[in-house]
Amino acid sequence: MNVAVLGRGAIGSLLVAQSQLNQTPFDMWWRTPEPEDIRVWLQNGDTVSLKHSEKVSPDLLILPLKAWQISKALNDIKPYLSPQTCIALLHNGLGTEENTLEAFPENSILRLTTSKAARKNGDDVYETGYGQSHAGWLREPPTAQRIAVERLIAQVLAPCDWHRDISQPLWQKLAVNSVINPLTAIHQVNNGQLADKSFRTHIDELLREFCRISALENRHFDFEDLQATVAKVIALTAENFSSMHQDIYHHRPTEIDYINGYLLNRAKLHGITLPLNQSLYSQIKQLESNYLSSSKSPQNSARKN
Known part of the structure; x- marks a missing residue:
């Protein structure tokens, strides 16, 4: 199969690197080609x-x-994609699926999620943790292509459950992200510090709110199971x-609009x-607004010039 990974991000770079070691060739499409390799x-x-590949x-x-x-x-x-190209979405949160299905009505669409971990520092990417992956079709391709894609994904995202x-x-990943992401971002702490008892009330309340809206969406989770899952991920x-x-x-x-913001949109419906x-969402949006406004200030513009 001719396979391409878009971008220079940590997880994409990790997948391509592991694929090369397994002798599964992947192309890398960088949106803005850079002269330096990724290590x-x-x-x-x-x-x-890793190097940038020409788009085919x-x-x-x-x-x-x-x-x-x-x-x-x-x-x-889009000009580089054919109706036979399978599009695989791999990101945190929810909210891109319907738009992608609508924008590409002839393409098969695959949704992926993984807890593999990597950190990027300049042109260097460091694998920081192994993890479990999950995959499922939003729109299936013909049988032969489906089997080929599923075999490949099972290799590069192993272990992977279909x-x-x-x-x-x-939704379970969304529960974890809706807790860990905003709390660590607002308090500027690593994941492990959320195990401190000072965060317990907020974690439990976020999970109660998650269970409330997920039940209305016919996605039923046990509160104590989610507590255990979040605690395990933190550890x-x-x-x-x-x-x-x-x-x-x-x-x-940030991806706040696709994590806590997604939950707020479903709750509104x-x-x-x-x-x-809502409180955490507002705090993150305010932090974004503060530094985006600062980057556009006359003083910063003068420094850049």
Whole structure:
């Protein structure tokens, strides 16, 4: 199969590096080609260098991007895609699926999620943790292509579980992200610090709000099971910094609209409120606004010039 991965992000670079070691060739499409290679440092001690590839219509295109980047990225590369290209969405949160299905009515669409972890520093990417992946079709391709894609994804995202209904694991991942991401971003702490008892009330209240809206969406979760899941993720990723923490730290847009914001939008449709989600959402948006406004100030503009 001709497979392409879009972007220079940490997770995408990690997937391509691991694929090369497994002799599964992947192309990398960088939205803005850079002269420097990406170096990926794997936990097993291997180092892999990655280069930009010329765009040739792929059988499978994987988009390991931020959720807010998906729509524009697909629009930009649409001329390079054929109706037979399978599009695989790999990001935190929910909210891109319906737009992608509508914008590409002839293409098969695959939804992925993973807890694999990697950190990027300049042109270096460091694998920071192994993890479980989940996959499921939003729109299936013909049988032969479906089998080929499923085999490839099972290799590059191993261990990977396939789901007839991918929305259930996506909602469970959303529960974890709606807790860990905003709390670590606002307080600028690593994941492990959320185990402190000072965060327990907020974590429990966020999970109660999640259970309330997920039940209205016919996605039923046990509150105590979610508590245990979040505690496990915090423990296993104790030294890691969440993606939203890193976005706030580096003054980048966050995925808050596709995580807590997504829950708030669903709650609005059902006529209910989620007070703590709303509070955290507002705080993150204010932080984004502060540094975006600062970057546009006359003083900063003068410095850049």
